[in-house]
Amino acid sequence: MAMRRALVIGGGIGGLAAAIGLHRTGWEVRVLERAPVLDDAGAGISLAANGVRALDALGVGAAVRAAAHPQYTGGTRTPDGRWLSRMDGAALERALGTPVVGIPRAALHRLLREALPAPCLRQGTGTLGDADADLVVAADGLRSGIRAELFPDHPGPVYSGSTVLRAITAEPVCTDHDFALTWGPGAEFGHIGFADGRAEWHAVLRAPAGVRHADPLSVLERRFAHWHRQVGELLAATRPGDVLHHDVHELATPLPAYAVGRVALLGDAAHAMTxxxxxxxxxxxxxxxxxxxxxAGGGPVGAALARYDAVRRPRAGAVARAARRAGRMGHALTHPLAVAARNTALRLAPSGATVRAVLRPAAWTPPPLPPA
Structure with a gap:
């Protein structure tokens, strides 16, 4: 029986992970990535237990854990540094088997690429050159061209009303906690620590789409000048040229399907979320x-993709809705009374409620894959 062929469009995290999974289940895989360098490679990422478990299922979890930094201490603060809620990473690890981990995106991309045979990946191209593939995986991101072809009447991504600036510090920094969020009126500042002592920070602001700054670091230093000292220390440890700036878009209108014919949509192409x-x-x-x-079973591709859609669309849609609600309760609040009410509710909430809130999206068990 001839080996079945899969074409993955997009070499980001989702595309590479899909290629690894298909390759280890017996598919011949080719990954096409248009960009020679991914434009978010200078950022970091936190992976909750469900993400780490997915990596375990793909056979790369141990390598990612070795390169990542576990997040045991942290929580949410007010701009003056007072804690609204604490996160118990050890409790999460006991409940889920793994803590949240932080890792530079570039390191995660490298580990995923290394799990594939080198000939699988072609960078600098994003065309459907292998049109005779048995399967096409559309992992081409927020602005997915394949999604637009499959669903020409879908409105596509919309601006969420928030823009995010972020960077990795140029040097190790002495942070008080492994991760933290600070919520102020109309703004959020957060950081995650890495294994080498550096940290990634992000600043989320309510702003019109498309606004850019000649010197974004100076803008942020002024914007957060009166916030607690950790914010200023992270900004001071950053090179101005390292700051990335992206508007936050989402697929607010859910897709009617994540698969059409022999094409499967995956990641942001299927369910871009805040x-x-x-x-x-x-x-x-x-x-x-x-x-x-x-x-993996070798049956008809169409039937397998129908099952994929039936499993993934309800799950990812629910998480996307929850993320949108969380944003409305965070930096999106600007009225002083609304901010005060939210802060009071968080301070009065029992610690177990915070853990349960994190457990809801992270408590996922992957389906078994055949041994590599």
């Missing part, structure tokens, strides 16, 4: 594992 739960990449990794598991 980053408020840190679940975007984790959901793409879940997609990859479920796709590989459904296609």
């Amino acid at each position: 980053p408020n739960l840190g679940q975007g990449a984790c959901q793409a990794l879940e997609d990859a594992v479920v796709l590989a598991a459904e296609l």
Whole structure:
């Protein structure tokens, strides 16, 4: 029986993970990535337990854990540094088997690429050169051209009303905690620590789409000048040229399907969501594992993709809605009374409630994949 061929369009986290899963289940895989360098490679990422478990299922979890930094201490603060809620990473690890981990995106991309045979990946091209493939995986991101072809009447991504600036510090920094969020009126500042002592920070602001700054670091230093000292220390440890700036878009209108014919949509191409739960990449990794598991049996591709759609669309849609709600309760609040009410509710909430809130999206068990 001839080996079945899969073409993956997009070499980001979801595309590479899908390629790994398909390759280890017996598919001949080719990954096409248009960009020679991914434009978010200078950023970091937190992976919750469901993302780490997906990586375990793909056989790369141990390598990622070795390169990542576990997040045990942290929580949410006010601009003056007072804690609204604490996160118990050890409790999460006991409940889920793994803590949240932080890793530079470039390091995660490298580990995923290394798990594939070198000939699988072609960078600098994004065309459907292998039109005779048995399967096409559309992992081509927020602005997916394949999604637009399959669903020409879908409105596509919309601006969420928020823009995010982020960077990795140029040197190790002494942070108080492994991760933290600070919520102020109309703004959020957060950081995650890495294994080498550096940290990634992000600043989320309510702003019109398309606004850019000649010197974004100076803008942020002024914007957060009166916030607690950790914010200023992270900004001071950053080179101005390292700051990335992206508007946050989402697929607010859900797709009617994640698969059409022999084409499967995956990651942001299927369910781009706001980053408020840190679940975007984790959901793409879940997609990859479920796709590989459904296609592993050797049956008809169409039937396997129908099962993939039936499993993934309800799950990813629910997480996307939860992320949107979380954003509305965070930096999106600007009225002083609304901010005060939210802060009071968080301070009064029992610690177990915070753990349960994190457990909801992260408590996912991957389907089994055949041994490599």
